[in-house]
Amino acid sequence: MNIFLLANEAAGSSPLSFKLLPAFSTVVVFLVALGTFAFVVWPKIAKALDARDEKILGEIRAAEAAQVKAKAAQSEFEKRLEEARTAADDMIRKARAEADRQADELRTRSQRELEELRLRATQELESAKRTALAEIHAVAATLATTVAGKILKREIQPSDQKRLVDESLSEMTSR
C-alpha cells in the first residue's frame, strides 16, 4: 500500500533530525513575518491603539474639566443660595421685629388711650356726681328752707338757712 510505503519512509527519519531546508525556510518565513508585522501590521495597530488611548484620555480630561466646572458652578450656586437664604432670614427677622415693635406700640398706645379714656370717664363721673350732689344740695336746701319756713312761720335768714342745710345734710349722711 502506497500510504504504508510513505509511512515507512518517514519512519526512517528521527524526530530530532535537523534538516537544513526547514531551517533555512524558517529563517525566510520568520524574517518575512517579522518584516510584515514590524513595518506594516504593528505600526497600524499601535497607532490606532495610541490614537484611541489619546481619544479616551482626552475625553476623560474633558469630563474631569467639566466636572470641575460643574463643581465650581454648584459651589457658586450653593453660595448664592446660602446668601439668599441668609438675606431672606434677615428680612423675616427684621419684619418680625418690626411687627413686634408695631404691635407693642399699638398695644401701649391702646392701653394709654384706654387709661386716658377711663380717667376722663372717671373725672366726668365725679364731676357729674359733684354737680348732681350740688344740685341736690341746693334743691334740698331750698326745699328744706321752704318747709322749715312754713313750719316755723317765720323768715329764715341766710345764715339760718345754711345751718339748717348743713344739719340736714349731716343727718342725711349719718342715715
Add this chain to the structure above:
Amino acid sequence: MLFLLASENNPVNHVLDAPVRIGGMEPYSGLTIQVVTLFVGLLAFMAVLLFASKNISTGHESLGHRRYLSRGRIAQLIEVISLYLRDEMLAPVMGAKDARKFAPFLLTLFYLILSLNLIGMVPMQDMQAITGTWIEDAQLAVVGGTATANIAVNAVLAFFVFIVIQVHGFRQLGVKGWLEHLCGGHELVAGPKGLWLVVPIIFVVEVLGLVIKPAALCIRLFANMFGGHTLLATLLMFGGMTWAGTESGLMTAGVTLLSGIFAVLITFMELFVAFLQAFVFMFLSAVFISLMSHHEEEHDAHELEGATAAAH
C-alpha cells in the same frame, strides 16, 4: 487521519515530516510537507494580521467616535490579544518601554507560532489522502503536519531569540557589563576576593545558560506539539489495531468510538496547547530578554524567576 493511520503501526510516523509527493514522484528534492506548511502558515499569518490591522486602524473622520473602534470580530480578537500581551504580560516583565520596543518581535513570534500550531491541527494530510483516492494519486502529499513539531523550525526561532537576547545584552550592559553578567554580576566581580572562587563556576553556568535558555524554548515547543499529535495519532490508531488483532467488527466499533471520543477531547486540549505554547515561547523570550536589561535588580530577578517557574 483514520484513513492514514489505519495503514500504520507507529503513531510517530504520522507526526514526522515527509517529502512532497505528487503523482508518485518527489518533484522537488528535499522539499517536505512541513516546509510547505511553514509557508502556508506565513500566508495565513500575513492574511489575518494585515486584514486585522486594516480594521483596527483608526477609521475615516466621517465615522465620528466610531472610527476609533475596531471593525469585525477578527480585528477585535487580534486587538484584544495584542493589547493584553503587550500591556498585561510584557510590560510587567520588561517595563513599559521595553515592552513597546520588543512587542513587534515578540508578537511576531507569538502569532507565527500560533498560526503554525493551529494549521498543524487541520488534518490536511488526511484530506489529501482522501483526494488522492479520487484522482488516483494515493501518495499525494503536498502540505500538512505541524511545522512547530519540527525541531529545525523551532531551533531557528529560538536562535532568533538568542540573537535578540545577546544584542540587547550588549546594548544594555556593554561588553564589560556583559562579561560581568556572565561572571555573576558586578557585585560579585567587584566584591570580596573570597567570592572570586565561585566566579568560574558561575561563568560556566551562565555560558551554558546562554544556550540552554533558547534550547529550552525550542525543545519545549517541539515536545509539546510532537507529543500532543503523537498522542492524538495513538488514540486514533486503536481502532485499526483492534481490527488487526481481533477482526471483530463490534469490538473495533466500540474501541473506535471510545478512542474517537477521547481524540475529540484531546483535540480541544491541543487547541488550548496551541495557544499556550505560543504564549509560553513568547513570554519566556521576554523574560530572557529582560534579564539582560540594565535596570535589573534583585527583586526583579526574583519576580522573573517566579514568572519563569510559573510559565514552566
